[in-house]
Amino acid sequence: MHHTEASHTPHPPARPLRIFIHTGEVSGDLQGGLLVDALERQSLERGQSVEITAMGGERMAAAGAKLIGDTVSVSSIGLFEALPHALAALKLNRRAQQHLKDVPPDVVILIDYMGPNVAIGKFVRRQFPQLPIVYYIAPHLWVWATIPGDTEKILAIADRILAIFPGEARYYQDKGGQVSWVGHPLLDRFADYRPETAKQSARQHLGLGQTDLVVTLLPASRQQELTYVLPIIFTAAQQIQAQMPQVRFLVPLAREAFRSPLETALKAYGLNGCVVAKADQMLAISAADLAISKSGTTNLEIALMEVPQVVMYRLNRITAWVAEYVLKFSAAYVSPVNLVNMEPVVPEFVQWEATPEALSQVALNLLNSPDQRQKMVEGYRRMRQSLGTVGVCDRAAQEILNLASSKAARPA
Structure with a gap:
């Protein structure tokens, strides 16, 4: 596990950095909203402008992300529970894919929400092989890795895992992932x-x-x-x-x-x-x-x-x-x-x-x-x-902006 200090880009790109966040559920929307706040705060400090688009909910929209679709309303746990929402979830997935094709971002952030996030991650890997993908708050496979191959799916799409639990960081690092333990974002909220x-x-x-x-x-x-x-x-x-x-x-x-x-x-x-x-x-x-x-x-x-x-x-x-x-x-x-x-x-x-x-x-x-x-x-x-120290969202934002900046600086 490593902590990365902010490395300021010497020549920020002329256009804003484009960041796309994909999540669902009330909790993912909460964490996404806190992250959007931190991304805007950190980019301002760097003198960079950012455009953040998202599939999520009202907390992310309130924080300043442009919402492409509301995934919170179709969130569920379980095989049978997901059936009533299947068509709506499929439409949202297609909307996300179309948005990524129309406006390719500099970095994709996936938050929890395993099934839909793996689907989006696979699409990005096929369509944009060089586009960095950050998994922030990876699924709790470190607690209940039940279905064979689930861990491999996460590692196949994530260039970087920003872990919020110590056990999560150890698990994905031991499996070969590039992991930073940033701490739990709720620490910031209750500092x-x-x-x-x-x-x-x-x-x-x-x-x-x-x-x-x-x-x-x-x-x-x-x-x-x-x-x-x-x-x-x-x-x-x-x-x-x-x-x-x-x-x-x-x-x-x-x-x-x-x-x-x-x-x-x-x-x-x-x-x-x-x-x-x-x-x-x-x-x-x-x-x-x-x-x-x-x-x-x-x-x-x-x-x-x-x-x-x-x-x-x-x-x-x-x-x-x-x-x-x-x-x-x-x-x-x-x-x-x-x-x-x-x-x-x-x-x-x-x-x-x-x-x-x-x-x-x-x-x-x-x-x-x-x-x-x-x-x-x-x-x-x-x-x-055991949850780390305050400043979690800013640490996560710094890592994401570093990845986005390096992608934006590369020749197309």
């Missing part, structure tokens, strides 16, 4: 975060009392999770409310389109609480005494805010059966919080173990035990130490 003051101000902003008992529920960022994850989490919330009637539930939106189904579900389950606007998601977590969340990048955000949490995930039964018995899928942990040091910092319940009773019991134990909550916070702090 100045102070849990106690943040909790007080978040409660004030949301109209909550400082002594209220608040539990934040994060059931869905993908459509399928409204079907498979939400009922488990909301039933667990019912059981918590039966034991602690004074509890208030906050349900922040990952996507605005989920407002109606979440508001309907809150009423149907008889939960005392409200849906919180997407813009206030971080406040809804900061304000909480406990979060119950589906597995994903949000777990790391919750941990960096030092809010105790319970994690779960559930797929369609058929998908889960295929994963377990056909693909022999197994992983010691699924939550990113536990993956950093491969230790059980947060309780996690997956598939058959993810029952409302299991979630509510652990949640009630945490709510009633200051010692357990403190032990989890200590685990969060150990994890944070």
